[in-house]
Amino acid sequence: MAKVSNQVSSSYFSRKEHWESSRWHPRRYGRIWLGCLLPALIVVFWEFASRQGLVEAYQLPAPTVILTKLIELTQSGELAGHIYITVYRVFAGFLLGSVVAIILAVLVGFWRKAEYIFDPIIQAFRSIPSLAWVPLFILWMGIGESSKITMISVGVFFPVYLNLVSGILTVDRKLIEVGKMYKLSFLQQVWRIVLPASLPSFLIGLRSGLGLGWMFVVAAELMGASQGLGYLLVLGQNTLSPETILVSIVLFAIIGKLSDWVLKLLEARLLRWQDRFVRGG
Amino acid sequence: MALVLEQVSRTFNQVKAVSDVNLTIQAGEIVGLLGTSGCGKSTLLRAISGLDQHYTGSIVLNDHVITGIHDTIGFIFQEPRLLPWLDVKANITFGLKGAPADEIERALRFIDYVGLTGKEALYPRQLSGGMAQRVAIARALVTSPETLLLDEPFSALDAFTKMQLQDLLLRIWQKYQTTMVLVTHDIDEALYLCDRIIILKGQPGTVVDDIKIKQQRPRDRGSVELAQYKTDILAKLEINNG
Incomplete structure (x- = not known):
């Protein structure tokens, strides 16, 4: 999860480097081609195998069949609703989980007593596999939105909390001293030194949290939903329609990747000051 | 207008790092604190800066005892700390x-x-x-700042950059007459920059000598007089006896 992006970081010192990291440089195209090579081969082979009857269509339909299903669902207007509700759930859960995590992490990070109070119980809860909460949440809140969103926020909470706390606790004492020399108040030190310094690890937490959010939305929707991409999975299973399942899986992949990409862009923008490891630079 | 240290001592975990340092630094003076590592020169500087307040004795700036970080004191660390x-x-x-x-x-x-x-x-x-x-x-x-505290500011730099920045420091001094307290283990640097060199020695560190360098600035880094001072200082530090 903590993978650092390496294309955004090359310094913009010289024109040469600038050109090499620019969107028009052939190397970038080459990279995209290389990345597409394997998926394209697999799809071609898959299509071929399906048409030749090497795999049964009721188990693994051909890519074109999946595509047809996708178009069909889109045209009926059904798909937009499913996507909307799933994205809404992930987003709401992500927001809720992150906000609670930020509040607790800031408390624990800055105030030792809060650490003594909150950290043991948080660590204890962390060792419970989060999916184990599902039946309880459904019992408490029914199978409506609130149980699902709570579920997702539990998943998002832990990586955000843990990364932010560790970010705050590992801020360089030497930088704090610089703030002290300028007589910054405690709050100014927090705002001007501690928070920017812990930003990298906070963003890592957000990205892992979002990844878990996508995982948990599937779990939540599998348990009981009448709409959503997870519901499509169940529907596909019950109606013996593997193409519906695969449409859902593909969409999860695309939307999950897109949301991570947004965070990655944000990260690149916020952390452009960082001195990063550049491979083969 | 002066910075006065009275009986300043500092103990870390029952081990005394600096013991009973008395020192008067005049306004506009460049004073070097010179000593081998572990003699408490940085400790002393941190006490003056107010970053460390667990010392005993008192530090007086312009007739006022200071107990914390002071507006008119600036600090340059060994690392840039940007x-x-x-x-x-x-x-x-x-x-x-x-x-x-x-x-x-x-x-x-x-x-x-x-x-x-x-x-x-x-x-x-x-x-x-x-x-x-x-x-x-x-x-x-x-x-x-009226007083600038420098904690081995150039020790991590190459020799040429070091010389350039030493000259920069002297230009600053000429323009603003800033009082400077410079911690260093580089005898040549101390001789090139300072009006006075305080030699600290031992564990706990104590002041063993206070040498006035009367030569006019800019000084010649290779002059015979400075070389003579250097021999004296090395003898004081008992470096050559080993």
Whole structure:
């Protein structure tokens, strides 16, 4: 999860480097081609195998069949609703989980007593596999939105909390001293030194949290939903329609990747000051 | 107008690091604290700065006992300690946040003064060691400190950069008559810059000598007089006896 992006970081010192990291440089195209090579081969082979009857269509339909299903669902207007509700759930859960995590992490990070109070119980809860909460949440809140969103926020909470706390606790004492020399108040030190310094690890937490959010939305929707991409999975299973399942899986992949990409862009923008490891630079 | 240390001692975990240091530093003086490592010279400087307040004895600045960090004291650390998320300009004006615009405008002149023109928008990761230390010097100067504390500021730099920055420091002194307390283990540096060299020795560290360097500045780094001083100091530190 903590993978650092390496294309955004090359310094913009010289024109040469600038050109090499620019969107028009052939190397970038080459990279995209290389990345597409394997998926394209697999799809071609898959299509071929399906048409030749090497795999049964009721188990693994051909890519074109999946595509047809996708178009069909889109045209009926059904798909937009499913996507909307799933994205809404992930987003709401992500927001809720992150906000609670930020509040607790800031408390624990800055105030030792809060650490003594909150950290043991948080660590204890962390060792419970989060999916184990599902039946309880459904019992408490029914199978409506609130149980699902709570579920997702539990998943998002832990990586955000843990990364932010560790970010705050590992801020360089030497930088704090610089703030002290300028007589910054405690709050100014927090705002001007501690928070920017812990930003990298906070963003890592957000990205892992979002990844878990996508995982948990599937779990939540599998348990009981009448709409959503997870519901499509169940529907596909019950109606013996593997193409519906695969449409859902593909969409999860695309939307999950897109949301991570947004965070990655944000990260690149916020952390452009960082001195990063550049491979083969 | 002076900085006075009276019976200053500092103990870490029952081990005394500095013992009973008495020292008077006149305004506008450049004083070097020289000694081998572990003799407590940095400890002393941190006590003066107010970053460390667990010392005994008293530190008096302009007839007032100071017990914490003081507005008129600036500190230049051994490492530049720049904030990596701020560019050069923002790092230099770090201590002026919220100050009036004209004050910030004035501060930006230091960019030129320390030789960083054209580098304003760079981030610390893009700077060489020498440039980063120039930024740190400018950052310490913008609040117009009357006293500048320097903790081995050039020890991590190569010999040539070091000489350039030593000259920069002297230019600053000529222009502002800033009182400077310089911790160093580099005898040549102390001889080139200081009006007085305080020699600390032992564990706990005590003041063993207070040498006045009367030579006019700018000094010749290779002069016979300075070489003579150096021999004396080495003898005082008992380096050559080993």
